[in-house]
Amino acid sequence: MAVKEIVRTWDNDRLIEENIDFLKQRTKKVQFPLTEKSRQIIQDLIDSYRATPCAGIAANQLGYDKSIFVGMREDIEVEDPEQDLDDVNPRQDNCEVYINPQIDRVDDQSTQRGSEGCLSLPGLTLFLERYDKIKVRYYNVEGKAVKKPLKGFISRLFQHELDHLKGNLMFETALGDIGVEKDQDQKQLDQLSQLMKYLQKK
Numbered sequence: 001m002a003v004k005e006i007v008r009t010w011d012n013d014r015l016i017e018e019n020i021d022f023l024k025q026r027t028k029k030v031q032f033p034l035t036e037k038s039r040q041i042i043q044d045l046i047d048s049y050r051a052t053p054c055a056g057i058a059a060n061q062l063g064y065d066k067s068i069f070v071g072m073r074e075d076i077e078v079e080d081p082e083q084d085l086d087d088v089n090p091r092q093d094n095c096e097v098y099i100n101p102q103i104d105r106v107d108d109q110s111t112q113r114g115s116e117g118c119l120s121l122p123g124l125t126l127f128l129e130r131y132d133k134i135k136v137r138y139y140n141v142e143g144k145a146v147k148k149p150l151k152g153f154i155s156r157l158f159q160h161e162l163d164h165l166k167g168n169l170m171f172e173t174a175l176g177d178i179g180v181e182k183d184q185d186q187k188q189l190d191q192l193s194q195l196m197k198y199l200q201k202k
């Protein structure tokens with residue numbers, strides 16, 4: 001129904017504190033059967049996902065306080081495991097609605113390192129370590145529970161979007177050291193350090 005504006009943590013040279021405070025809140029579980037409001041949120045997520053070059057969007061990135069994200073279902077289009085999450089052009093047929101997602105199990109012996117961007121942290125790319133093999137569960141729009149193992153890019157995507165729904169930004173939950181891309185603009189690194197200082201004060 002509508003392509004919505006992304007809730008961003010910064011804009012030009014300044015932090016947007018009310019947006020940061022909103023993104024730091026944990027989202028609420030969705031009730032089934034879906035209400036009219038939940039259906040509208042899902043439609044806005046799908047519309048915004050299709051209009052934006054990205055691999056996924058969480059509901060709170062559109063200003064909705066619900067545990068839903070929309071993202072790629074399969075990584076057949078992404079051969080490169082270091083593909084930037086911010087950089088993928090979604091196809092209409094490679095789209096899944098993940099409602100009340102959770103991770104049931106992680107294989108902590110298996111991790112992956114790759115670059116990640118985030119629509120809410122515009123212009124920033126970080127190298128982050130994540131789990132690789134995970135077992136997840138979510139509900140689809142029919143209210144059916146889906147359980148599946150994930151690895152590679154979709155596993156990374158799932159962890160990134162689930163972080164959003166729990167009120168975390170990508171740099172807050174990475175497993176190991178955070179790396180910076182060689183050609184990363186200094187401006188976003190300054191914004192990141194301002195953001196980290198703001199979060200520490202909370």
Ligand SMILES: [Zn+2]
Pocket residue numbers: 117118119120160164170
């Ligand atoms: Zn993100």
